[in-house]
Amino acid sequence: MRRQAVILQPDQLHYVLENSPDPFSPASSEKKAALNHFEPRNVLISQGRERTVRRALQEQVLDTHSPVHRLASSFLPVIDQETAQLLEDIERTGRAVGNTLAWEDFISAWYRIVRRTVFGDHARDDEELTHMITELRRDGNWSFLKPPHRRLRARFLQRVRDSMDTAGPGSLAHTLRNLPEHKDAAPVEQIPQWLFAFDPAGMAAFRTLALLSTHPEQQARAVAEIREDTTGGQQLPYLRACVLESLRLWSTTPMILRQSTREVHWPDGTMPGNCGVLIYTPYFHRDEDNLPHAHAFRPERWLADAEDTDWPMVPFSEGPVICPGRQLVLMMTSAMLASLLENRTFTLASSQHLSPKALLPGTLDHFSLRFTIHDQDQGAPHT
């Protein structure tokens, strides 16, 4: 039976993440079992030489080391268009019952943005692709307990391959297609992770909207940033910090998993090879003894001039295996929030209690969040 370690100290957390993928491999048995359902050769569950090649490819396409993705001038207008369309649709259909933004509308618009970003404009309405990944991911959640649905997986990967072959310029898949070929790269199987991982990015953006709509001080600072922006939405540091803060409060990847590739010597003992290692991020992110205002919305803590703390805040992980999509996610979610908040304010209309005066809850159900939309200058419901 496999042994399991749980990380409880910051220095242990940093040690494990900095020493990944060897001796702490992200390709843990549970991840392999889950992802085998839809992306068996993805970087996440690759090892050795194959991992090196696939990681390099991911970093190149996702522009991991640049805060502004090289395709920003293609992506940001898409975000503006789809957000404008979302608001227009709500305003057109909502006259009788008031203008309400619900998760279903938000996520449909977000998926349209994601498909256009990943494959180009022609994939905008390819909802079937999104449904396929949802179904395969549902199977993936059964991990070892359910055999992979091989026919659906093959059909899905063929569909991804076709979409990559026809991907329009200015999309991630087009960039991927034009990289020099490498026999170990498995490019088609790097794409499902993008489609899948944009999901939590949508959740984070929607939860950030809930935080901003209930925290007037932070909302005012965000709106000021949007009004003063001269970068066309490329650089919105405060809004990015708001998204990071929402991810600290409600991690979308609360469990970072590793498996030791060999024996590892720690000051107080030896960890065997093949030992599972769990980092449960909320344990650190909500530690009120070590993190000031752990249960409050304080985006400032993510800004360079903020009070310094080396306490782990790792919603995207850290070290050599850090999420390669981190900057792209922050650019896209902050741009969508900017488009929403540019001329409107949002009032939380559902029952969640979020307030600067109360401790924020440990979880936030994004499915049931609902907002009333107002014209910014009038402060009255938008009709």
Ligand code: HEM
């Ligand atoms: C809110 C949104 C997201 C969050 C919080 C997030 C967080 C994470 C975390 C915690 C990991 C695991 C890192 C580790 O094991 O140390 C990861 C891996 C990864 N993420 Fe993200 N992610 C997000 C969105 C995205 C998006 C949109 C993409 C691509 C477009 C992406 C691409 C990847 C890839 C390829 C990996 C595997 C990296 C590797 O194994 O080397 N992520 N992400």
